[in-house]
Amino acid sequence: MIVQELSFVVTRTRELTPTVFELVFEVASQSPLLGFKGGQFISIVIPAGSPFIEGASPGRNLRRAYSIASAPENRSIELCIKKVEQGPGSGYLASLKPGDRFQAFAPYGDFTYRADRERNACFIATGTGVAPIRAMILSKDYSRCPPKKALLVYGARSEEELLYGAEFDRVPELQFVAAFSQPQTQGTAFKGRVTDYLRQLAQLDWATTDFYLCGSGAMILEIKAFLKEKGVPKEAIHSEAYYR
Numbered sequence: 001m002i003v004q005e006l007s008f009v010v011t012r013t014r015e016l017t018p019t020v021f022e023l024v025f026e027v028a029s030q031s032p033l034l035g036f037k038g039g040q041f042i043s044i045v046i047p048a049g050s051p052f053i054e055g056a057s058p059g060r061n062l063r064r065a066y067s068i069a070s071a072p073e074n075r076s077i078e079l080c081i082k083k084v085e086q087g088p089g090s091g092y093l094a095s096l097k098p099g100d101r102f103q104a105f106a107p108y109g110d111f112t113y114r115a116d117r118e119r120n121a122c123f124i125a126t127g128t129g130v131a132p133i134r135a136m137i138l139s140k141d142y143s144r145c146p147p148k149k150a151l152l153v154y155g156a157r158s159e160e161e162l163l164y165g166a167e168f169d170r171v172p173e174l175q176f177v178a179a180f181s182q183p184q185t186q187g188t189a190f191k192g193r194v195t196d197y198l199r200q201l202a203q204l205d206w207a208t209t210d211f212y213l214c215g216s217g218a219m220i221l222e223i224k225a226f227l228k229e230k231g232v233p234k235e236a237i238h239s240e241a242y243y244r
């Protein structure tokens with residue numbers, strides 16, 4: 001798909017967790033519609049002159065990437081954004097209200113679902129890294145040709161930081177595992193990090209599984225090293241690192 005510069009209008013905002021908010025928007029009426037694949041991202045223009053940009057890039061626009069969290073078939077586009085202290089991008093987006101407009105370039109990225117009924121899929125995300133995986137799982141590409149078996153391992157610090165959790169429990173044929181590094185209750189969720197969960201997993205067929213990793217660069221490197229030990233070829237590992 002060709003990258004376009006589009007104008008968007010905010011329709012809704014809300015807090016998803018104490019540290020993550022949701023921004024919902026649509027293409028503004030004069031713009032063409034945004035075509036994208038589940039897993040791709042949008043590059044938002046943080047305008048010069050925005051109070052959030054001062055010091056970071058005086059006099060110049062900045063751009064920040066955000067994975068689309070909603071299905072490509074929806075008119076409304078959803079993002080989930082971590083509040084980063086003093087962050088120009090997340091600060092600017094947190095300031096937007098329904099009716100506000102912003103500019104962005106999209107779509108970008110090749111972190112997309114590889115449809116193959118003969119293979120399993122293991123999705124691994126931490127924090128807002130679950131956004132592109134949610135878009136893949138909700139897409140028609142996925143429902144038309146789901147994997148043989150699907151597992152989503154989603155890591156967060158604690159229960160209150162889990163994004164969309166109950167929603168994944170309802171996806172047919174998806175095994176959903178929440179892993180909390182600092183759980184607040186004695187629930188049934190896995191206690192530990194996503195890497196700890198993978199390490200104790202006995203029943204996964206490593207050779208016939210495609211892996212989709214998204215979140216911090218450190219988590220992705222750690223999991224790639226582990227998958228290498230398990231003999232998983234590079235071609236079966238797809239990843240998107242948000243930051244180092």
Ligand SMILES: Cc1cc2nc3c(=O)[nH]c(=O)nc-3n(C[C@H](O)[C@H](O)[C@H](O)COP(=O)(O)OP(=O)(O)OC[C@H]3O[C@@H](n4cnc5c(N)ncnc54)[C@H](O)[C@@H]3O)c2cc1C
Nearest residue numbers: 064065066067080081082084087088089090128131242243
């Ligand atoms: C392809 C891609 C997709 C992305 N999708 C998302 C998304 O869906 N939601 C989202 O919140 N961010 C996402 N990011 C990160 C986003 O682009 C910005 O880096 C982030 O919003 C911080 O920008 P800032 O200007 O507010 O702060 P900056 O001052 O630029 O960043 C400060 C620091 O914040 C930390 N940080 C950045 N992003 C995160 C995060 N998501 N969670 C925890 N710590 C973080 C890093 O250590 C970074 O160095 C994505 C990045 C990439 C490359």
